[in-house]
Amino acid sequence: MTLERRLKVMNFGADTMGSETAVRVAFATGDMRHVDQHFGAAESFAIYAIDPERSRLEEVTQFGRLDMDGNEDKLTAKIAALAGCIAVYCQAVGASAVNQLRAQGVQPIKVTAGTPIADLIGALQEELRAGPSAWLARALEARQPRDGQRFDAMESEGWSE
Numbered sequence: 001m002t003l004e005r006r007l008k009v010m011n012f013g014a015d016t017m018g019s020e021t022a023v024r025v026a027f028a029t030g031d032m033r034h035v036d037q038h039f040g041a042a043e044s045f046a047i048y049a050i051d052p053e054r055s056r057l058e059e060v061t062q063f064g065r066l067d068m069d070g071n072e073d074k075l076t077a078k079i080a081a082l083a084g085c086i087a088v089y090c091q092a093v094g095a096s097a098v099n100q101l102r103a104q105g106v107q108p109i110k111v112t113a114g115t116p117i118a119d120l121i122g123a124l125q126e127e128l129r130a131g132p133s134a135w136l137a138r139a140l141e142a143r144q145p146r147d148g149q150r151f152d153a154m155e156s157e158g159w160s161e
Contacts, residue, residue: 004062004063006059006060006061006062006081007059007060007061008058008059009056009057009058009059022049022050022051023049023050023051023086023087023124023128023139023140023143024047024048024049024050024058024084024085024086025047025048025050025085025086025087025088025089025121025124026045026046026047026048026081026082026085026087026088026089026106027045027046027047027048027088027089027090027117027120028042028044028045028088028089028090028091029042029044029045029046029117030043030044032044032046032060032117033116033117033118034114034115034116034117035089035090035091035111035113035114035115035117035120036091036113036114037090037091038090038091038092038093039078039088039090039092039093039094039097039101039108040074040075040078040093040094040097042063042078042090043062043063044060044061044062044063045059045060045061045078045081045082045088046059046060046117047059047060047061047082047085048117048121050121050124050125050128051125051128052125052128052129053125055121055125061081063077063078063081075096075097075100079097079100079101079104079106082101082104082106083104085106086105086106086107086136086139086140086143087106087107087108087109087135087139088101088106088107088108088109089109089110089111089115089117089120090108090109090110090111091110091111091112091113092110093108093110105139105142107135107139124136
């Protein structure tokens with residue numbers, strides 16, 4: 001299974017989101033308004049940049065219609081399309097896909113079929129404002145570059161037992 005189409009939304013205006021606070025999140029959707037797809041058989045993903053105050057559609061990927069037949073080959077292109085995303089919301093996801101997504105740093109999140117994407121974005125924004133849950137805190141931490149000098153201050157203080 002290969003990616004059929006990809007639409008990237010370019011933003012050239014002054015309405016840029018803070019790269020340090022915005023996260024990329026995907027939604028398995030057929031109508032671009034609701035989460036209504038199983039991850040493995042998803043026809044498309046709507047990928048949003050979301051920060052505590054704003055959200056913006058960044059990309060839509062389309063794969064075509066697939067059956068949920070256990071064919072592992074279909075997962076490769078879908079997982080690759082989620083590069084840079086911290087999560088994917090879907091109505092269901094298989095164990096193999098969960099393992100592969102997590103290995104790529106993408107948290108699969110199952111929601112009730114038909115859940116509006118706008119509601120999920122609003123809930124994620126509220127969580128970003130109020131304080132992230134464990135999975136979101138891990139995802140945000142993983143995005144931070146490692147500070148090569150983080151132990152320098154401790155070393156300068158010396159070590160005593």
